[in-house]
Every structure is written in structure tokens, then in C-alpha cells.
Amino acid sequence: MRHSLPLAPQFYVTAPQPCPYLPGRMERKLFTALQGDYAEKLNDSLSRQGFRRSQNVLYRPSCSECNACLSARIDVARFAPSKSQRRSLRRNDHLSRRASSPWATEDQFALFRRYLDARHADGGMADMDIFEFAAMIEETPIRSRVVEYTDRSSGNLAAVCLTDVLEDGVSMVYSFYDPDLPKQGLGTWMILDHVEIAREAGLPYVYLGYWVPGSPKMGYKAQFSGLELYRRGRWERMRDPSAYAADMHPLSTDPIAEQVANISLPDSRS
Template sequence: MTRHPTDTPQFYLTAPSPCPYLEGQQERKVFTHLVGSRAQALNDVLTQGGFRRSQNIAYRPACEACKACVSVRVRVDDFHWTRSFRRQWRRNADLIGTASTPAPSAQQYDLFRRYLDARHAEGGMSDMTVLDYAMMIEDTHVETMLIEYRRRGPDTFLTGSGEGPLLGVALTDLLSDGLSMVYSYFEPNAPSRSLGTHLILDHIERARALALPYVYLGYWVNGSPKMDYKARFQPQEHLGPDGWHPAN
């Protein structure tokens, strides 16, 4: 059995592989393991330093010839609610997100597969099995939560939970200074709801309620249309060589 040190993290570098966002580019990643009693504190520090979490791995790009991936976080207190955001928020007023300890379900996986098949059929996650999905949700040593989004029902005021079909899911880490959206997916057959936007707006409001200053959105990739949506959430900060700074 391979044992990983829990006190002093060791970092590793992956071999080059085709970039999933920019055609013709090669990507490399530096990564370490998030295990043991210090995993939560390490996840805090690494996320603030531009890393992302996947299961019990923290990683960040380490590409030699490209710097297109930029870590992005939204400033919660100053967030600008545009007219478009307000319309989308009102459109989804019938939805409620219920947070719980991460646990996979068949209903989640069914929605996950529909989302991948519709949005990312050629992506690296397209061949994930039920077991792979369960590991993505459960395999963690840090404080995280799973938020399920469903329509409000007649008993919601009593239970605090939505009812009916599952429309969206977010796996979210709780940090000392914010919420980090690890992975989210949603019903692809409800385009009028703009569910991807709604999940981010909901996280901004959750962070505000918790008095947390940031929502971490992962990487914005300059030149990748898939990542353009992240630039809509302003004001935001980008991580550069000299630390976090307001995005222009």
C-alpha cells in the first residue's frame, strides 16, 4: 500500500498531455495529496494559491509554454447584480438548494450522465462510471458539502428541502475565506433557467450569509469559449505572480 505523508506535502509533476481547453497546446499539472489531519488547512492555503481540488488531490497548471489558465474568485460584498442576473434569479425563485454531507445517489448520477452527454461528451470525464462518480463525491479529507437543487414544494417550509426531480448539484468546499465550487452540473434540458448561472449566484448569496468574502470559481482560460461565462461575475480577482489583484 502506498503511504502519503500527512505533515509535509510532497509535490509531483505530471507528464505532458493534450490540453482539453486550447487546441494544439500541451498541459502539465503539479499536484499533491490532501490527506491526514492537516488536509483542511492545506486545502485552504493551496486554494488561495491557485490550486483546485479533485477528490484527495490538489492540483494547478504547470504548463511550460502557456499561461492561459488564471485562478478566479468573485468578491462577494461588492458583487454586481446586473439586470440579467436579477432576471435569472427571479426565474429560478421556485428552486431551493439543500446542503448536506456528500453522499452519492443514483438520481445524482443519472443527472450527471445527462449533463456530460449534452455538454461534455468528448471531455475527460465522459467515461466516468458509477464508482468513479461515487469516489468524486466521497473521497475527501476536507470540509465539503453537496448541494442539491430542486423545486420548492408544499412542505418545504417545514423540511427546508426541495421536492421533485433533481435539477442541479454542486460539490463545494468550505474555506476560511470563501466557498470553492469544486464541481457542479445541472439539467441540460432546461436552458431557459440558465441553471449554471443560478448555481453560482446561489453560492454568492450563501457566502454572503456566512460572511465569507470570496467564491472561488476555478480557472478562467483565456481563449477558451467554454470558460467565457466566468468573466460575467464581477467584480472578481485574478491570481498573478504577485498575488491576487482586481481583474480589469
């Protein structure tokens, strides 16, 4: 009897570089190319194992002495907005949503540049030009959408999210918004709206990327109910955020070879 063989992507490790979340630490990523006929199946499978997509690459933190970064997702069935989140929904009910194919526009790039200059002027994307921005939006081998949020009265573009459609949810790959509207809480509101998008589509999860205990930049993710974290090879419901520590120890992470050996790959059947 013939059996279908599993996909066998090649995994690589980036060179260490300063961590953008925790000062004094070095980050390293395990990554593989996302391409070929089984790109969607590979993306679905690895997303459930803590990986994230960036253009045609899937990656997961694999630091040598730190396991602080935890993949986070919202269980839509268990999510209930807090009082402050309900206020955010009311504050932004003047915005309309439009989802389209992943195509970059000049209006998106102008908003993206304003957002970076105001919020992440010293970050890794600070020098991105319009061609690199277009690549970030358009280079995707899977089902992706650009979700735009526009003011109904003025027609101004207020926020944008590059969103992947997975087998079991939606993944917020990258979002940005008008930095001149801080009181509207657009970052939080886009997550709330993606919970609604997932609910409308009958999908169980909203993937948020990584939550990093001890990093103020990532603290907002812990404010959502129904949050799950990927730890030690499985998803678990989030406990009290203060119960998590950014471990830093030579034995806190498995060797790369063991990490790769423990990755579950989809088979090649269509």
C-alpha cells in the same frame, strides 16, 4: 525555543496531455496529495495560491510554455448582479436549496450522466461510472457539502454542486445541471446562489476554478462583477477581459523547482 515546522508535502508533475481549453496546446499539472491531520489547513493555504481540489489531490496548472489558466474568485463584498443575472435569479426562484454531507445518490448520478452526454460527451469525464462518480463526491478529507437544487412543484432534481467550505470562502469544486432546461441558465444561477451562501456564512469569497482567456468554455466567468484573478503570486482585481492574453512563450512560466520553492505552506500548529 522550539518552533513549529511547516508542512512538507511532496509535489509532482503530470505528463503533458492535450489541453481541454485551448486547441493545439499541451497541459501539465503540479499536484500534491491532500491527506493527514492538516489537510484542511493545507487546502485553505493552497487554495489561496491558485490550487484546486480533486478528491484527495490538490493541483494547479503548470504548463511548460503557457500560463493561460488563471484561478478566479468572486469578492462577495464587491459583487453586484447584472440585469441578466437578476433575471436568472427570478427565473429560478422556484428552486429550493438543500446542503448535505458529501454522499452520492442514484438521482445525482442520473442527472450527472444526462449532463455529460449533452454537454461534455467527448470530455475527460465522459466514461465515468457510478463508482467513479461516488469517489468524486465522497472522497474528501475536508469540509465539503453536496448542494442540491430541486423544483418545489415537481420534486425533480435540477442541479447539483460539490462545494468545499474554506477558511475564507466556498469553492465550487464541480457542478452539473439538467441539460433540458437551457433557458434557465442554471450554471450561472448556481454561482449566484453560492455568492448568497458565502454571504450568509460571512465568508468573503467564492472560488470558481480557472478562467482561461481565449477559451469559449470559460468565458462565462468573466461576466461576474467583483472577480479576482491569481497572477504572479498575488490576487488582483480583474480588468477588461480583453486585456488578458493566453501567453505562450518559453519564459512565460517559472521552472517547476522555482514554483514549488515559492509555495507558502501552513505550519503544523493546530
